[in-house]
Each structure stands twice: as C-alpha cells, then as structure tokens.
Amino acid sequence: MSGNARQLETLIARGYQHGFVTEIDADTVAPGLDEDVVRLISRKKQEPAFLTEWRLKALRHWLTMREPHWAHVKFAPIDYQSISYYSAPKARKDGPKSLDEVDPKLLETYEKLGVPLHERARLAGVAVDAVFDSVSVATTFKERLAAAGVVFCPFSEAVRTHPQLLEQYLGSVVPYTDNFFATLNSAVFSDGSFVYVPKGVRCPMELSTYFRINAMNTGQFERTLIIADVGSYVSYLEGCSAPQRDENQLHAAVVELIALDDAYIKYSTVQNWYPGDAHGVGGIYNFVTKRGECRGRRAHISWTQVETGSAITWKYPSCVLRGEGSIGEFYSVATVNHYQQADTGTKMIHIGPDTRSTIISKGISAGHGQNTYRGLVKMLPSAHGARNFTQCDSLLMGGQCGAHTFPYVEVKNPSATVEHEASTSKISEDQLFYCLARGITEEDAVNMIVSGFCKSVFKELPMEFAVEAQALLAVSLEGAVG
Amino acid sequence: MTASRTPLLAINGLHVTVEGKQILNGLTLQVRAGEVHAIMGPNGSGKSTLAHVLAGRPGYQITAGTVSYEGRDLLALAPEERARQGVFLGFQYPVEIPGVNNVYLLKAAVNAVRKQRGLPEVDAFEFLGLVRDKMKLMHIEDSFLSRGVNEGFSGGEKKRNEVLQMLVLEPRLAILDETDSGLDIDALKVVAAGVNSQRSPERACVLVTHYQRLLEYVVPDIVHVLVRGRIARSGDRTLALELERRGYDWVSGEAA
Ligand SMILES: Nc1ncnc2c1ncn2[C@@H]1O[C@H](COP(=O)(O)OP(=O)(O)O)[C@@H](O)[C@H]1O
Ligand SMILES: [Mg+2]
Numbered sequence: 001m002s003g004n005a006r007q008l009e010t011l012i013a014r015g016y017q018h019g020f021v022t023e024i025d026a027d028t029v030a031p032g033l034d035e036d037v038v039r040l041i042s043r044k045k046q047e048p049a050f051l052t053e054w055r056l057k058a059l060r061h062w063l064t065m066r067e068p069h070w071a072h073v074k075f076a077p078i079d080y081q082s083i084s085y086y087s088a089p090k091a092r093k094d095g096p097k098s099l100d101e102v103d104p105k106l107l108e109t110y111e112k113l114g115v116p117l118h119e120r121a122r123l124a125g126v127a128v129d130a131v132f133d134s135v136s137v138a139t140t141f142k143e144r145l146a147a148a149g150v151v152f153c154p155f156s157e158a159v160r161t162h163p164q165l166l167e168q169y170l171g172s173v174v175p176y177t178d179n180f181f182a183t184l185n186s187a188v189f190s191d192g193s194f195v196y197v198p199k200g201v202r203c204p205m206e207l208s209t210y211f212r213i214n215a216m217n218t219g220q221f222e223r224t225l226i227i228a229d230v231g232s233y234v235s236y237l238e239g240c241s242a243p244q245r246d247e248n249q250l251h252a253a254v255v256e257l258i259a260l261d262d263a264y265i266k267y268s269t270v271q272n273w274y275p276g277d278a279h280g281v282g283g284i285y286n287f288v289t290k291r292g293e294c295r296g297r298r299a300h301i302s303w304t305q306v307e308t309g310s311a312i313t314w315k316y317p318s319c320v321l322r323g324e325g326s327i328g329e330f331y332s333v334a335t336v337n338h339y340q341q342a343d344t345g346t347k348m349i350h351i352g353p354d355t356r357s358t359i360i361s362k363g364i365s366a367g368h369g370q371n372t373y374r375g376l377v378k379m380l381p382s383a384h385g386a387r388n389f390t391q392c393d394s395l396l397m398g399g400q401c402g403a404h405t406f407p408y409v410e411v412k413n414p415s416a417t418v419e420h421e422a423s424t425s426k427i428s429e430d431q432l433f434y435c436l437a438r439g440i441t442e443e444d445a446v447n448m449i450v451s452g453f454c455k456s457v458f459k460e461l462p463m464e465f466a467v468e469a470q471a472l473l474a475v476s477l478e479g480a481v482g
Numbered sequence: 483m484t485a486s487r488t489p490l491l492a493i494n495g496l497h498v499t500v501e502g503k504q505i506l507n508g509l510t511l512q513v514r515a516g517e518v519h520a521i522m523g524p525n526g527s528g529k530s531t532l533a534h535v536l537a538g539r540p541g542y543q544i545t546a547g548t549v550s551y552e553g554r555d556l557l558a559l560a561p562e563e564r565a566r567q568g569v570f571l572g573f574q575y576p577v578e579i580p581g582v583n584n585v586y587l588l589k590a591a592v593n594a595v596r597k598q599r600g601l602p603e604v605d606a607f608e609f610l611g612l613v614r615d616k617m618k619l620m621h622i623e624d625s626f627l628s629r630g631v632n633e634g635f636s637g638g639e640k641k642r643n644e645v646l647q648m649l650v651l652e653p654r655l656a657i658l659d660e661t662d663s664g665l666d667i668d669a670l671k672v673v674a675a676g677v678n679s680q681r682s683p684e685r686a687c688v689l690v691t692h693y694q695r696l697l698e699y700v701v702p703d704i705v706h707v708l709v710r711g712r713i714a715r716s717g718d719r720t721l722a723l724e725l726e727r728r729g730y731d732w733v734s735g736e737a738a
Contacts, residue, residue: 428577430577431577433561434577434631436560436561437537437561437562437564437570437571438587438590438647438651439566439594439595440587440590440591440594441594444590448586451582452579452580453580453581454581455581456581
C-alpha cells in the first residue's frame with residue numbers, strides 16, 4: 001500500500017522547463033508609482049486624453065484601496081513602490097513590420113517556449129499576437145483577418161486605430177473601481193490584445209496570444225478587450241509562461257469580454273507561469289480579473305482554463321448574463337504541487353430571464369499545494385427560469401495537500417434553479433496497479449488517470465491546446481501522488 | 483522442445499504475509515508452456531493473493547520461496563516489467579478508471595509491450611481493426627470503444643473486458659482470477675471461447691476458479707486445490723468433479 005505511495009513521491013521533480021532569461025536591452029521606467037509614472041506610460045503610448053484621464057482616475061481610486069486578503073492564499077506583503085510599471089524591448093526605429101524584423105533573440109525565446117511563431121502560424125492557422133513584457137512585437141495573419149473585417153491587434157495600437165470602440169467599451173465590464181488589482185491594472189496597464197469581430201462574422205481562425213514576463217522586477221499588467229458584435233463568433237487562446245527567478249513577480253491582468261445578441265466568445269487559457277521551486281521560493285503572483293458580459297439576447301461566453309503554474313493564482317473568470325436566454329460557461333482545471341496556492345473559480349451573475357450557466361471545476365492538489373474552488377451563482381429577481389449546474393471535483397495526491405470548496409449561492413427569483421455536485425477523491429492503489437499490470441509505467445498511469453479526471457474540461461479546449469495542456473499537467477505533477 | 487523441460491512458471495516454497503498475517507504457506511507449483519492449470523479452493527484460501535504476488539502487486543511480503551518465469555527471477559521484476567514480459571493478470575475485481583478511454587488504455591498497454599520488444603508503436607488503424615475482431619469474439623458492443631475503463635460496466639462486462647485485454651495483449655502466461663464468477667451461462671461460454679482461442683503450445687494459462695463449471699468449457703490439463711496457502715492436492719480434470727461432489731471440506735480435512 002504505502003509502497004506505491006512512496007514510489008509515487010519519488011517519481012517527480014523534473015524542473016520548470018521554461019526558466020530562462022532573454023538578454024535584450026529594455027526601456028524600463030524606474031520603480032515606483034505616482035501620477036507622473038501613469039502620465040509617462042500614457043504618453044509613451046501616445047494615448048488620447050480620455051484614456052490618460054481614465055488611468056489617473058484609476059490611480060487616485062487605487063490609492064484609497066487596500067490589498068484584499070479574503071482569498072485562501074498566503075503571501076508576504078507586496079511593496080508596490082518597488083515595482084517598475086513599464087518595460088519595453090528597446091524600439092528599433094519604428095518597430096517590426098514583419099517577423100524578419102523581430103529581434104532574433106526574441107524569436108529564440110518563443111522557440112524555447114514551444115511557441116514556434118512561424119510554425120504555429122503556418123501549420124495551425126493560428127494568428128499569434130506575442131506580448132513580450134509589455135509591448136507586442138509580432139502579429140501574424142493580419143491580412144486574412146482584415147479581409148474578414150476582424151480587428152486583432154495590440155491594445156496600444158487599438159488606442160490609435162479604434163479609439164471610439166475603446167472609449168465605448170473599455171471598463172464597461174470591469175470598471176476601474178472594481179477591485180484592488182483591476183484598479184491597479186487600469187492605472188498602469190501596459191499592453192495586451194484588442195479584438196473586434198463585426199456583425200455576423202465568424203472569425204476565420206483561432207486567435208492566440210502568448211504572454212511572457214521577462215525583465216527583472218517588472219510586473220505585467222496586460223489588458224485585453226474582446227468585443228463580439230451581433231451574431232459573430234470568436235475563439236481566443238491565451239498561453240502564458242515566465243522565466244525562473246527567486247523573487248516573486250506580480251501579474252495583474254484584466255480581460256473584458258462583451259458579447260452582443262447571438263454572439264459567441266470562447267476564451268481558453270493555458271496558464272503555466274513559473275510556480276516557484278520545490279520549496280516554495282519564487283514564482284508568479286497571478287492576480288487576474290477576467291469577466292465577460294453577455295450583453296445581448298442568446299449571447300454565449302465560455303471560459304476554459306487550465307492553470308498549472310504560478311506560485312499563487314487568484315482568478316475568477318466570470319459571466320454577467322444580462323441578455324435574455326444568454327449562456328455562461330466555466331470549465332476549469334487547476335493544479336497545485338509543491339507550495340503552490342490557487343484560489344480560483346467563477347461568478348455567474350444571472351440577470352436576464354432564461355439565462356443558463358454551467359460550471360465544471362476540477363482541482364488537483366499534490367505536494368503541499370492548496371487548492372480552493374470559490375464560486376458564486378447569483379440569480380437576480382429578474383432572472384425568471386434561469387438555471388445553473390455546478391460540478392466541483394477534487395483529486396488529492398499525497399497527504400500534505402489541501403482542497404477547499406466554497407460555493408456561494410444567492411437566489412432572488414423562485415423560478416430559478418441551481419444544482420450543485422461535488423466530489424473529492426484520490427488516485428487509488430487499485431487504479432494504479434491495474435495500469436501497472438498492463439505494462440504501463442507509474443508515471444504514465446498517473447498522467448492517464450489525471451487526464452481522465454480532467455476529461456470534461458479538456459474536451460472544451462481547441463485540439464492543439466488540449467495536447468499542450470495534457471503535457472503541462474504531466475510536468476507540473478511530476479513526483480506527486482500517494 | 484525445451485519448453486516441455488523447463489517450466490514456464492516455477493513456484494517453489496512460496497511464503498507470503500499480508501500485514502503480518504501468513505497467507506501463502508509454502509506453495510509449490512510448476513506450469514509448462516502449452517498447459518492450462520486450474521487452481522480451485524475455498525474463499526480466503528489465498529488464490530487472489532497468489533495471483534497478485536505473481537503480477538507484482540505492492541503490499542505483500544514474500545518471506546520465503548522463489549518464483550521463476552522463463553527461467554528468470556520473476557519477483558525481481560517491477561509489475562509493469564512483468565506485464566511487458568508476457569505475464570497477464572485478469573482481475574477478480576477490475577477497477578473503474580473514469581474518463582480514461584478503454585481503447586486508450588489498451589493501446590498504451592500494447593505499445594508498452596512493443597517498446598519492450600523494440601517494435602514501433604502500433605498503427606492506430608490496424609490496432610482498431612484487431613480490437614474490433616476480438617470484441618466480436620467477446621460479444622462486446624462497439625460503444626465500448628468510447629467508454630471509460632470499466633466505467634459503469636456490469637460485472638459480466640468487466641470480466642469480458644479482462645479477457646478482451648488478454649486476447650489483444652497475447653501474454654505468454656495468463657492468470658485469470660475468478661473470471662467466471664458472477665457470469666450467466668451464455669457469458670461463461672463467451673469467456674471460455676475467448677480463453678480457448680488463445681491456447682497454444684507456446685503459452686500457458688492459470689485459471690483461478692471457485693467452481694468447476696468453467697472447466698466444462700475450458701478443459702484444464704491439471705487441477706490444483708489450494709487450502710490454507712498451499713496446494714493440498716493436484717490431479718486431472720476429474721479432481722474438479724470430485725471436489726464439486728464432496729465439497730472443499732473433503733480436501734481441507736485431509737490437509738489439516
Ligand atoms: N490486504 C489484506 N490485508 C489483510 N488481509 C488480507 C489482505 N488481502 C487478503 N487478505 C486475507 O488473505 C486471505 C486470502 O485472501 P485471498 O487471497 O483474497 O483469498 P481467495 O482469493 O482465495 O478468496 C484472506 O483471509 C483475506 O482476508
Ligand atoms: Mg479471490
């Protein structure tokens with residue numbers, strides 16, 4: 001019995017494979033945050049006055065706020081004045097016009113990360129908007145998208161090309177007053193992606209952004225805004241990883257999605273930020289605000305996330321279901337190993353009648369990891385006939401980890417229904433031995449069983465992402481189980 | 483030719499304890515290639531313990547004795563190694579592995595064996611064809627292919643799945659632990675047909691069973707009776723019939 005457990009515990013400990021630093025001259029602002037820094041960022045990005053003003057309002061509001069500590073995570077105080085809020089690879093004249101012009105070292109970095117820009121673009125038909133630290137350096141497949149009328153560009157570009165859309169939608173789902181980290185982001189956000197899919201257009205390819213934190217002591221504050229106009233469809237993929245460092249790094253991103261009548265936005269994330277070492281030193285603090293609003297009738301927003309990295313994950317991709325008959329979905333796999341902590345889940349806010357939501361959460365805990373599902377399902381008085389189904393499953397590996405579930409439910413309309421199922425299980429000795437007795441190694445057996453556990457989430461991911469997610473899961477759980 | 487001289491499996495004076503409790507108590511048994519052995523015995527006599535020890539399940543302490551397979555020390559091999567060398571255990575209680583596709587597991591198992599033999603991974607299309615053929619023999623429906631391992635299977639389906647895995651993996655030594663228990667007569671015949679289809683001069687089979695009923699369809703070369711952790715009596719097929727008539731007390735009494 002414990003023979004297996006012991007063998008399992010010795011199994012893991014392949015290191016983080018994305019931990020390297022790219023040496024590139026960076027244009028970095030001195031650490032600290034005040035109105036001058038915010039103005040500087042805004043000026044560097046040649047932003048219109050409304051945006052500068054918006055950032056300043058956010059900063060002033062942020063200064064009145066306190067860091068939240070209600071989540072089931074522990075971390076040392078962050079000194080926000082020691083962080084540098086802007087870092088860009090030094091511009092070569094006007095910036096790259098094609099991949100050939102991109103710093104080869106950068107491309108090498110992507111290569112190491114397993115984001116072969118050319119290859120992915122060519123073979124998989126994915127347009128990649130790669131964000132290196134804070135500035136987008138390469139965008140592919142722009143022409144094909146342009147032909148369909150789809151706008152997919154760095155946020156900083158959209159500021160210049162589509163200011164009216166920005167002014168209309170920015171902060172309309174996540175206002176600058178929303179929460180400590182979102183407010184900080186609103187003041188200092190550096191770059192990110194902007195997507196607009198026009199009426200009736202089915203985006204001809206999956207859109208993908210690969211974020212990477214590189215420079216030392218820089219936080220990353222991307223801001224992503226996706227607008228799907230009436231009857232349109234878009235699938236957006238976000239992948240993340242960061243170099244290995246002993247100090248913790250802050251990542252406070254904001255993603256806003258807006259789906260109008262009959263529009264469908266599918267947003268998938270595979271998050272593999274550096275989780276810290278086996279003793280809990282270093283790693284990314286991933287404090288992210290993601291929210292979508294189904295603003296129109298029958299609008300549909302689906303979040304799928306596979307969270308394997310970060311020292312701390314604090315993240316609740318949510319849906320505001322305003323339009324009648326609109327649909328919100330949240331499919332999540334969150335893994336913690338070693339000393340990682342995750343407090344993640346979703347909020348489904350049902351406002352419109354006949355709105356529906358589905359929540360499938362799979363938490364995997366190994367080592368000394370702490371995994372919390374925190375979810376809110378809210379049925380407002382106007383949500384006649386609204387329905388929610390929630391399923392939260394936890395898988396424990398070894399005796400030192402933890403799984404916690406906090407499902408909050410508020411029902412203000414008696415015709416609304418809320419269903420909740422939950423389970424906690426372990427990988428059993430019987431399951432492991434069954435696989436061994438078929439010639440399968442323990443490591444493969446564990447991966448197989450864990451993948452089986454996550455199946456209902458993985459099947460929501462686009463094909464090549466599902467493969468990547470499975471591989472990441474295997475790496476992050478190396479040496480776990482018991 | 484040498485096969486008939488060197489036993490495929492030779493168990494010698496095997497003593498096994500579980501959590502300090504003596505279960506196998508000097509068990510000796512030889513199985514030659516080409517033979518089918520039946521091991522019968524009352525509940526709790528140690529049949530499953532023997533099967534698990536042969537397959538390498540952790541948690542058993544082997545306090546004395548040896549086991550050789552193909553002339554080598556079987557007990558020195560990790561469980562997955564044994565499987566790759568051609569030892570197959572059909573479980574008495576096959577476990578469910580939710581979300582893991584039956585075919586996926588089967589293919590991983592086949593590829594593990596192939597890797598061991600220095601062969602490339604099996605061609606997915608050919609493999610599916612092979613599995614479908616064997617499924618027909620085992621009266622398993624097509625929908626099985628997309629279901630999770632033993633997930634929601636009936637008792638009979640689980641047992642047929644074990645035999646299917648054996649047919650696909652083509653082990654040299656198959657140990658089937660009460661694969662006949664809980665089957666109705668039709669299912670029993672299907673299982674027997676599966677077992678018979680893989681009888682060959684190169685391969686051997688150890689059928690662990692509680693009843694002699696299976697032996698009407700799979701005729702064994704030798705029948706052993708296991709009582710309190712050792713072979714109390716061996717004989718030909720008629721021993722099983724006699725046991726059925728006289729009950730296990732007959733042998734237990736003698737062994738005591
Ligand atoms: N894990 C275990 N812990 C304690 N006792 C066990 C364990 N496994 C089996 N036994 C005991 O060993 C004896 C033999 O069991 P088993 O090999 O399953 O018998 P059989 O298959 O012949 O019915 C029984 O008395 C059983 O209770
Ligand atoms: Mg038994």
